[in-house]
Amino acid sequence: MKKLLITVAVIGMSSAAFAEAPDIAFATADADSSGGVSLAEAQAVWSDLDEAAFKAADTSQDGLLDQAEFDAYAATQEDAE
Numbered sequence: 068m069k070k071l072l073i074t075v076a077v078i079g080m081s082s083a084a085f086a087e088a089p090d091i092a093f094a095t096a097d098a099d100s101s102g103g104v105s106l107a108e109a110q111a112v113w114s115d116l117d118e119a120a121f122k123a124a125d126t127s128q129d130g131l132l133d134q135a136e137f138d139a140y141a142a143t144q145e146d147a148e
C-alpha cells in the first residue's frame with residue numbers, strides 16, 4: 068500500500084512538472100498586444116530564430132504569427148530540446 072502511494076505521488080509530481088514546463092505564452096511574446104507576433108517579437112523569445120524560419124512558421128504569410136502559428140512553432144522548438 069505504501070508503495071502504491073509513492074507511485075501515485077511520483078506520477079502526480081511528474082504531471083505537475085509537465086504542466087509547468089517552460090511554455091512560452093503567445094500573450095507574453097506579443098509584447099505590443101497587436102494580436103500577432105512579429106519577427107522582432109519572435110526573436111525576443113527565440114534568439115536563434117532567423118527570417119527564413121519565421122516565414123516558414125508564418126503559414127498565412129501575413130508577416131505575423133497568430134496564436135495557432137505561434138503554438139505550432141513553439142511545439143517544434145520544444146520537440147527539438
Ligand SMILES: [Ca+2]
Nearest residue numbers: 127131132133
Ligand atoms: Ca500569420
